[in-house]
Amino acid sequence: MTKPDASRKRVFVYGSLMTGLHNHHYLAEARRSGEATIAAGKFAMISLGAFPGLILDPQGATVPGELYDVDGDTLAELDRLEGHPRCYRRRLVYVTCEGNPVTALVYVLNSPRFQETLVPDNDWRAFQAARQATYGQA
Secondary structure, three states, X not given: OOOOOOOEEEEXXXXXXXXOOOOHHHHOOOEEEEEEEEOOOOEEEEEOOOOEEEEEOOOOOOEEEEEEXXXXXXXXXXXXXXXXXXXXXXXXXXXXXXXXXXXXXXXXXXXXXXXXXXXXXHOHHHHHHHHHHHHOOO
16 A cells, blocks of 8 residues: 555545445546544444434444545535534544555544434445345435
């Protein structure tokens, strides 16, 4: 894995921006580095309906996701999508990608204000699949 140049930023995605999910098209111009994780003890994931949010939680499970190198235009698009800094705020975190620890930006929910449903094991794909199997909706 190579370090991104100064004009690019690493972004860790864990929900609707992942490959095959409904907001992945925002990453069409990004370079995918691979599958990645945030270590346990940092965050819990909650469902906000069609998309998840991470909240600070020292008891949280490992967060699976994907790592991308994005240019400034893509980062600006992601900021608009995530409502940065009002709804979600970018936070610099350590992630592991292909066995290598790196720093990356992740969007963390600013302040949950609604009824939260915890996502078991912080795994949005598994949560979506279980919801589809149970209710016939994603």
